[in-house]
């Protein structure tokens with residue numbers, strides 16, 4: 001790639017295979033390892049952009065599939081791009097639309113050209129191709145554009161995984177051809193190949209040949225289980241060029257993230273903290289809490305004594321429990337805020353530990369805390 005275009009990646013520290021770095025984009029710098037909250041239709045559900053930023057998030061993920069159908073990518077473009085439209089001045093990564101076409105739309109038909117599908121909103125017919133995906137992500141003004149690929153379903157037979165990966169590599173090449181290089185705007189390729197080491201290797205080789213600003217590992221967190229996911233990372237990550245960021249798509253739980261960071265992943269996105277926040281599940285250093293549970297109804301403690309988020313500073317577990325029981329929208333808002341703060345504080349802890357060469361110690365403390373479970377109310381003396 002021309003050195004004047006694209007996103008830049010700098011590596012500042014390493015601890016084992018874990019990496020501490022920075023990705024520089026047209027709309028700002030991302031400290032890695034980074035977690036990207038998901039802003040599916042141009043909003044992180046329930047939160048103001050400044051609240052998302054205050055949680056420590058430096059980059060958001062937007063969904064091409066949703067935004068192309070409503071309000072339409074060209075309209076977002078005319079309104080100044082997604083940053084202006086949703087009032088998020090920082091970096092944005094958009095997915096290619098491929099994964100969500102397959103998971104959300106009806107009557108999908110895949111050909112070499114692309115995927116024909118019917119919208120889940122109004123049944124209208126669309127064709128999404130690598131070229132169109134690049135055009136849409138350009139209209140959205142994504143700092144990081146993802147190559148159009150097929151997320152190979154799991155499980156898949158070896159021949160299915162092979163032909164799916166090979167098609168994704170042809171689409172990766174078409175994505176690169178169609179992408180308009182600009183300073184600060186990057187294009188990431190996506191490694192496919194299901195759980196097969198030789199297919200992953202061939203996929204990495206094909207992508208390096210094409211040349212991308214970053215490399216994502218796709219086709220994971222689709223039901224294969226954590227152990228298999230980690231095995232795939234173990235044989236895939238050493239093949240990737242060290243001088244580019246690595247992004248594990250759609251992952252995951254705090255434990256998944258810690259284990260993937262130990263293996264050299266730099267970027268993550270996942271709906272878990274936001275979706276859990278809407279379904280009364282709170283994430284803490286000592287595991288998860290169901291805020292609908294009656295044991296919280298007279299608990300005056302915050303969700304997490306050590307957390308400095310707006311939910312924990314001013315509100316009790318009893319209050320958040322009440323809000324969920326009463327179906328007040330403030331319940332999901334507070335819990336989403338807290339969960340995002342928890343995820344970002346985990347990332348910040350990981351970054352600091354890598355800088356200090358203390359990742360093993362950090363991971364051990366993380367596991368010990370998680371294993372303890374929530375502090376019972378009586379033990380806490382309230």
Ligand SMILES: [Zn+2]
Nearest residue numbers: 307309312338
């Ligand atoms: Zn909190």
